Amino acid sequence: MASKVGDALRPNSVLLRRLRTTRPKAKPVQYTAFVGGSDNVVIPRIFASNGDDVILLPNVGHLGILFSPLMFRAVADRLVAPLNVAPLKLKAG
Numbered sequence: 001m002a003s004k005v006g007d008a009l010r011p012n013s014v015l016l017r018r019l020r021t022t023r024p025k026a027k028p029v030q031y032t033a034f035v036g037g038s039d040n041v042v043i044p045r046i047f048a049s050n051g052d053d054v055i056l057l058p059n060v061g062h063l064g065i066l067f068s069p070l071m072f073r074a075v076a077d078r079l080v081a082p083l084n085v086a087p088l089k090l091k092a093g
Contacts (some may be wrong), residue, residue, distance in 0.1 A: 006014055017029065030053070030083070031053065032053045032075075032077075032078055033053065033054045033055070034055050034074070035057065036057050036061050038045075038058075038060055038064075053078075055070070055074050057071060
């Protein structure tokens with residue numbers, strides 16, 4: 001079933017083109033992307049993030065990311081890290 005959100009998130013949509021053109025303004029913003037290795041909503045996973053700080057959570061689905069201990073640990077590490085300092089990369093396992 002088509003939806004407005006689905007249409008807006010398709011490759012080359014108006015929204016995504018606008019976000020690409022304004023990306024330089026967001027460059028100083030630090031963020032972490034959590035990617036579920038078993039996510040069946042964000043497919044293909046290459047659309048999950050283009051960022052430098054990407055945490056892959058293998059065997060975790062789209063909503064399971066919210067309950068992942070690895071995700072909680074990664075968020076806590078990033079909240080206490082000084083600004084503009086890259087946090088340690090976590091490895092699943």
